[in-house]
Amino acid sequence: MEAGYSQFYxxxxxxxxxxxxxxxxxxxxxxxxLKQHATADDLSLLVExxxxxxxxxxxxxxxxxxxxxxxxxxxVTEEPSVIAAASNGAKQLAKAGGIKATVNSRLLTGQVVLSxxxxxxxxxxxxxxxxxxxxxxxxxxxxxxxxxGGGPKSxxxxxxxxxxxxxxxxxxxxxxxxxxxxxxxxxAVADVVQNKxxxxxxxxILSNAGDQSLxxxxxxxxxxxxADEQQKAQQVAxxxxxxxxxxxxxxxxxxTHNKGIMNGVDAVVLAMGNDWRAIESAxxxxxxxxxxxxxxxxxxxxxDQLTGTLTLPxxxxxxxxxxxxxxxxxxxxxxxxxxxxxxxxxxxVSVGLAQNFAALKALxxxxxxxxxxxxxxxxxxxxxxxxxxxxxxxxxxxxxxxDPNEASARRLLEQIRNNKET
Ligand code: NDP
Numbered sequence: 001m002e003a004g005y006s007q008f009y010x011x012x013x014x015x016x017x018x019x020x021x022x023x024x025x026x027x028x029x030x031x032x033x034l035k036q037h038a039t040a041d042d043l044s045l046l047v048e049x050x051x052x053x054x055x056x057x058x059x060x061x062x063x064x065x066x067x068x069x070x071x072x073x074x075x076v077t078e079e080p081s082v083i084a085a086a087s088n089g090a091k092q093l094a095k096a097g098g099i100k101a102t103v104n105s106r107l108l109t110g111q112v113v114l115s116x117x118x119x120x121x122x123x124x125x126x127x128x129x130x131x132x133x134x135x136x137x138x139x140x141x142x143x144x145x146x147x148x149g150g151g152p153k154s155x156x157x158x159x160x161x162x163x164x165x166x167x168x169x170x171x172x173x174x175x176x177x178x179x180x181x182x183x184x185x186x187x188a189v190a191d192v193v194q195n196k197x198x199x200x201x202x203x204x205i206l207s208n209a210g211d212q213s214l215x216x217x218x219x220x221x222x223x224x225x226x227a228d229e230q231q232k233a234q235q236v237a238x239x240x241x242x243x244x245x246x247x248x249x250x251x252x253x254x255x256t257h258n259k260g261i262m263n264g265v266d267a268v269v270l271a272m273g274n275d276w277r278a279i280e281s282a283x284x285x286x287x288x289x290x291x292x293x294x295x296x297x298x299x300x301x302x303x304d305q306l307t308g309t310l311t312l313p314x315x316x317x318x319x320x321x322x323x324x325x326x327x328x329x330x331x332x333x334x335x336x337x338x339x340x341x342x343x344x345x346x347x348x349v350s351v352g353l354a355q356n357f358a359a360l361k362a363l364x365x366x367x368x369x370x371x372x373x374x375x376x377x378x379x380x381x382x383x384x385x386x387x388x389x390x391x392x393x394x395x396x397x398x399x400x401x402x403d404p405n406e407a408s409a410r411r412l413l414e415q416i417r418n419n420k421e422t
Contacts, residue, residue: 009048013038016051042325058271058328059083060335061264063091065098066217066350073351074332075267080375082263086351089358096221099353101346107153107212108315110182112167112190113160115202120159126197127157127167133196134189138169141188142181150174152185164202167193170212175341177275177317182206210282210313211289217349218309219357226306226361237306239364240299240357244308247295257295257356258287261310264355268348272338273329274316282313297356310353314345377404384409390416 004019011019017038021031034052044050056076061083064071075083093099117123127134131154138152145151150172158166169189171182186204193201226240227233247257262280269276287296297310318341323329338344362370374395381394384406390413397412398404 013044013050013052016049020051041327043327046322046325056270058332061086061090061351061354063087063094064347064350064354065090065094066101066347068098069337070094071336071347073268073347074271074328074335075264075351076270077263077267079263080379082267082355084375085358085362086264086267086355089354089356089361090351092225092361093219093221093354093357096219096225099217099219099350101215101217101350103314103342103345104214104216104311105212106172106342106345108171108173108178108182108206109209109212110169110171110186110204110206112169112186112193112204113202114165114167114193114199115163117163117165117199120157120165123165123167123197123199124157124159127155130192130196131155134167134169134192137188137192138171138185141185145171145174145176145181148174155189168207173317175318176320177278177315178320179206179275179278180320208278208281208315209285210278210315211286213313213315213345214286214311215314215345215349216309216311217346217353218307219353220305220307221357223301223304223306236361236365237301240306240360241301243360243364244295244297244299248298251293254287254293254295257297258284260359261296261312261352261356263359264351265312265348268351269316271328271332272316272318272336272344272348273321273323273326273332275321278315279313282315286311286313297353299357299360308353308357310349310356312349312352314348316344316348317341318344374399380404380406380409381413384413386413 004023008016008019017031017034020026037055038052043053056078058074058076061073061075064073075086077083114123134155135152139146152169152171154170156168158168160166167189169186171178171185173181183205190201190204193199223233223237224230225233226236247254262283265279265283266276269279283296287293296312297308299306299308317323318333318338336347338347377395377398378391380398381391386394393416394409394413397416398409401408401412
């Protein structure tokens, strides 16, 4: 088996497909699907051992009003209810006057880590004394970012304990996410440390903490807007605030609360060609910033207003990385009318807040399944092979079914097809 994969990276996508099909017994129709989705463009060069292009649906979330601008937001997700919930949440928040968002700062931090340090103060003093030289080395390693008005801003040391010390470099990466340019600069800093301080470095890499790219979205919803009757509206507001509080107290609930936020955030980050794993890692680390994992958003009831706030680390870029390679990213930036990375950061966090509002409101009123169910049934219908024309009829049948599942979906689809034939 190994022989088949020898020098796999040197093969063409067609040759790889033939090997995979042969080794793993793929049928002709399966091979055809892989072939159909393979592209001849740059995507095949984006990853090693390219085989095909995996597709995900893109939809548009509507109704967003952020900082008095109206937005429609491209979202890429396989989860059926996400875009509907985002649009619905955004509509209610727009009616309340819209979301206000701010970018607290937009900087990236990287680390050069030293091991076997006997006395922290000796490294700390040396870095303080040589900080201009270290910052200069970082600048020279990536002069183009300096020309763009960015570049290294500061350097500091942290004692990590057990003989480990981190030299942290803070860089203004302008419109880029900055991972590669940061790593280049860090290696230049590491060279100076090794050559002048004569201390070996363990590794040099950016930090994905994103704590210098915090972005906040906030909204105040009049309680009266939450239901037709005043008493019911008050109840809904109280219950949303209580659900939010539970996510502050109980990590088990906080994980699900935050997953709902990331449903929206990831879908936009993906549509904008950014590194969603970085945003995920940063967000969950931020959720535990005080030592306990908590809900990322908070909703509070004061007088006749329900106020929600969400702060997330949002180290994204509008240039570089995959943004120019993925064909839809430029178009998606245009659809969302994004003119700067800061604007994109604010829109993404606003989507997270609207997603969270929609989820909490559904959760404490009708229950999450009611809204989800129709969308999930659509997925179920597709999973048993219903065509685009058959899906609505099958979903209608499944809504009426007492226990909609794969077996009943297959049976009902067969009935629909038989009825059509007769
Ligand atoms: P790039 O290496 O693509 O660098 C950014 C590019 O954008 C540079 O070529 C820069 O040009 C150009 N650029 C054009 N306009 C601007 C502008 N206004 N401001 C800044 N740059 C501009 O990408 P990044 O350094 O941003 O790194 C992001 C990539 O790194 C992503 O693909 C990510 O997945 C990946 N990555 C992520 C890691 C992580 O841990 N999260 C680790 C390693 C990689 P010029 O050079 O002329 O300045």
